[in-house]
Amino acid sequence: MTTSDDLRQLASQSLLSHFADLCEGAVIVDALGNVVWMNDQYPGRLGISDLAATIGRPIEEVIPNSLMRQVISTGRPIMLDIMDFGDESFVVTRLPLREASGKVVGAVGFILYDDPRHLAPVVSRYQRLRADLAEAERKLADARRTKYTFSSFVGAGAGCSELKQAARRAARTSSSVLILGETGTGKELLAQAIHAASPRVNGPFVAVNIAAVPETLLEAEFFGVAAGAYTGADKRGRDGKFKLADGGTLFLDEIGDMSLALQAKLLRALQEREFEPVGSNKLLTVDVRIIAATSRDLEQMVADGQFRADLYYRLNVITLKTPPLRERPEDMGLLADYLIEQICRLQGIPLHGISTSGLNRLLQHDWPGNVRELANVLERALLMSDGDMLESADLDRVMPKVKAALVPPLAKVLGIAEVVAQAERQAILAALRSCAGNKVQAARLLGISRAALYEKIAGLGVDAEAA
Known part of the structure; x- marks a missing residue:
């Protein structure tokens, strides 16, 4: 009956025999780095006419660029390498040989290919895998970056x-x-x-x-x-x-x-x-x-x-x-325009606007869901509207009815231009107060040039001294 040790020894012998037959060349050296065996193909690759003359010689005398002695001294294989010999280059692998006690007693080397270009498919796949990994890491990094400023x-x-x-x-x-x-x-x-x-x-x-x-x-x-950490937990x-x-x-x-x-x-x-x-x-x-x-x-x-x-x-x-949105009515026009533009781009529909009546209809709601609710209302209204401007009637279809208590008596209906002007006046006054009246710093804080700030102060009738 064949034992496991017999099978392992048979496999080792068969593997060496098959490699020696299939490879372009094979060589074995002893613990001193001297050649003890070389298959029939190797001498032809090296330009050696007398195979017997190589036996017993140091490996470096036969193959000047060999690293077999390194494998012997370290006990570590060199699985894939390119070895130069004259004008040629060979793809080689080198493995240590050990006795039963584990002591290194020699090394074996094989020429896998006589032309490094045979490795092109392997290298190409490796480069592809590295590129895929880099792309995955880039996408993960992008997912961890912010979208808003x-x-x-x-x-x-x-x-x-x-x-x-x-x-x-x-x-x-x-x-x-x-x-x-x-x-x-x-x-x-x-x-x-x-x-x-x-x-x-x-x-x-x-x-x-x-x-x-x-x-x-x-x-x-x-x-x-x-x-x-527990049953079913990821092993990694x-x-x-x-x-x-x-x-x-x-x-x-x-x-x-x-x-x-x-x-x-x-x-x-x-x-x-x-x-x-x-x-x-x-x-x-x-x-x-x-x-x-x-x-x-x-x-x-x-x-x-x-x-x-x-x-x-x-x-x-x-x-x-x-x-909350109900406390910033002066921003309603800017928010509506911004959200409408975003929704139209996302839905792939022509850019819409909002009329004065539509804007004032938005101002008549208390917006418990705030900007998220506003975006939902505008998207529904845009998808149900046939015109290029959102009117009060378009918003009435998707908004709750106006509660009488929310409509202030004698409420003034404001146009979009006036709403924006009021917002700009308040922003300029706030910036001037924050900067103690320094117009250069206020302009920088507002993100506009000093000339533009002076122009807006004059055009909007802002009392800069009162700030």
Whole structure:
């Protein structure tokens, strides 16, 4: 009966025999690097007429560029190499030969190809795989970059201008930021804008919507999972959002929905800048800036014992409040134009406008869903409209009926030009106040030239001294 050792020895002998027959050349050297055997093809490749004359000679005398002695001394194979011999180049492989105890007693070398161009398909595939990997890494990096800047936060009224100015100041620091505001007011957009204007702009921006992740999975989502941490876990492990955001910004949306137990673990990660993946005893260190957001009243939650006070103070270093849409009517015209243009481009329909009556119809609604609700209403109205201008009638079809209490008595119907003019007046006054009347700094803050600022002050009748 043939034993496993017999089979292994037979396989080794057969493998050597097959390689020697199929390859362009084969050579064996002993522990001293002297040639002990060479197949019939090799001498012809080397221009050697007498095969017997090579036996017993140092390998370098027969093949000057051979690395067989290196394989003997290190015990490590050289799986693929190009060896030059005269004007020719050979693709070769070199393997150590060991006795039963494991001691290296020699080496064997094979010529796989007599022309390196035979490797072109292998090299081409390797280069393709590297290119695919680079492309995948680029797409992943792009996915971690921000899509929005401060110019994406549309609004020129005093409240919006002051918010963006405060956010720009926050972007220059690495402190935690807490963004408060109703749903749909652009909290994530503002967070992305802060990251894009910060020194961490080249790092990743990673967002986690805490309300959208089941409580049982949040810890793994934050801190990752060690390889084989539990039955069914990925054998390679999985990085959490803290690790993915290393060197960049981690945006925690709806932070008010986090359980008290996880709040304690999050607090430790923020204070110590280190954490343990689920199922691991190894501490990982990260450099992450935290921007948190919520539509809930965290101060009241702290008072009620529903949110940890120490975590609240850790997050609440810089506080920004996004105003609801009903408190910024002066921005309605700008927002409507911006959203209509975006929707038309996305839907592939001709560019539309909005009439004065349509704009005033928007102003008669209190917008509990804020800008997100406005975008939904405008998209529905655009898809149902036959004209190139959105009229009041188009919006009536998709909006709730006007509540009498929301229509102020003797409400003045404003044209688009007047709405924009009012917004510009307020933005200029806010900039002048912020810069203590310095028009050069105010123009820089507004993103316009000094000449343009003087022109607008005169054209809009702005009382610069009153600022």
